[in-house]
Amino acid sequence: MSRENPWANPDRLSAEDARTLARLIDERAARPDQRQAHAALLAALAPQAGERLLDLGCGSGVLTRKLAAQVGPGGEVVGVDISRAMLDYARQQTPVGHLVLRYEQADGASLPFPDGYFHGALMARTLMHVPEPQAVLAELRRVMMPGGRLAILEADWGTVAVDHSQRELTRRILAWRTDTVDGNNWMGRQLVRRCLQAGWQVRAVQGLVSIGRDEGTTHLGSLRRCATLALEHGVITPAEHDAWIAELDERLAAGIFFASINEYIVAATA
Numbered sequence: 244m245s246r247e248n249p250w251a252n253p254d255r256l257s258a259e260d261a262r263t264l265a266r267l268i269d270e271r272a273a274r275p276d277q278r279q280a281h282a283a284l285l286a287a288l289a290p291q292a293g294e295r296l297l298d299l300g301c302g303s304g305v306l307t308r309k310l311a312a313q314v315g316p317g318g319e320v321v322g323v324d325i326s327r328a329m330l331d332y333a334r335q336q337t338p339v340g341h342l343v344l345r346y347e348q349a350d351g352a353s354l355p356f357p358d359g360y361f362h363g364a365l366m367a368r369t370l371m372h373v374p375e376p377q378a379v380l381a382e383l384r385r386v387m388m389p390g391g392r393l394a395i396l397e398a399d400w401g402t403v404a405v406d407h408s409q410r411e412l413t414r415r416i417l418a419w420r421t422d423t424v425d426g427n428n429w430m431g432r433q434l435v436r437r438c439l440q441a442g443w444q445v446r447a448v449q450g451l452v453s454i455g456r457d458e459g460t461t462h463l464g465s466l467r468r469c470a471t472l473a474l475e476h477g478v479i480t481p482a483e484h485d486a487w488i489a490e491l492d493e494r495l496a497a498g499i500f501f502a503s504i505n506e507y508i509v510a511a512t513a
């Protein structure tokens with residue numbers, strides 16, 4: 244069983260739903276676990292004043308704007324996304340007259356830039372959604388100058404841990420989600436191999452364990468969505484859904500909720 248991945252191209256959704264996804268990126272980015280991951284990703288790229296940098300799969304532009312602040316007035320930052328709706332949203336968040344930053348619509352497998360154009364690139368939570376990741380990694384290398392840097396962030400849904408009394412049900416929901424929903428959920432563990440196979444020199448690999456213990460983390464929304472989708476696709480019954488969610492809610496209320504997911508950052512050189 245498979246379902247369409249909304250992140251593969253949000254333009255296939257209604258304008259309203261695409262805008263909701265864009266807002267979701269910004270809402271998530273404001274949460275502590277996401278802020279920490281984004282900060283680590285930026286540190287892995289280490290942007291320098293005056294550089295030309297690319298943010299591939301820029302979405303709402305949340306990281307693109309941070310890059311622009313770091314390269315300063317002499318630099319150039321381009322946010323690229325396959326989705327016009329995402330880019331429209333990103334442009335609305337960008338201050339008027341911000342000359343360093345621009346957005347372009349393109350597929351990551353076919354970038355509208357000459358060979359060797361950029362000093363560096365970021366790609367956050369995008370590679371898992373593209374149908375041909377190797378083509379994207381090769382294209383990123385083409386537009387990088389010799390020695391150009393790449394920093395990639397991806398989660399690995401196969402590493403999700405949830406403290407729940409119903410082990411079999413928990414495993415069923417999470418395994419189905421990992422194998423079925425929203426792209427290649429094992430991208431995190433595949434990043435190093437894929438970068439090497441695309442000819443990148445891997446400089447550093449970092450693992451982040453994102454821990455959720457309350458409503459203010461991204462985990463809870465994701466788990467609720469997993470359960471809803473599993474129900475809609477007949478993987479669990481309505482009774483199982485309600486019992487699973489009720490226990491998560493009870494654990495939250497009692498302050499004993501715990502969930503985690505591993506995310507990986509790979510820093511590489513062309």
Ligand SMILES: C[S@@+](CC[C@H](N)C(=O)[O-])C[C@H]1O[C@@H](n2cnc3c(N)ncnc32)[C@H](O)[C@@H]1O
Nearest residue numbers: 251300301302324325326350351367368369373
């Ligand atoms: C989950 S969002 C990540 C947004 C942002 N990088 C972040 O970390 O918050 C994935 C983004 O990748 C874009 N995308 C998916 N496939 C793409 C492709 N083949 N080329 C360029 N962008 C793509 C989607 O439109 C979406 O905006």
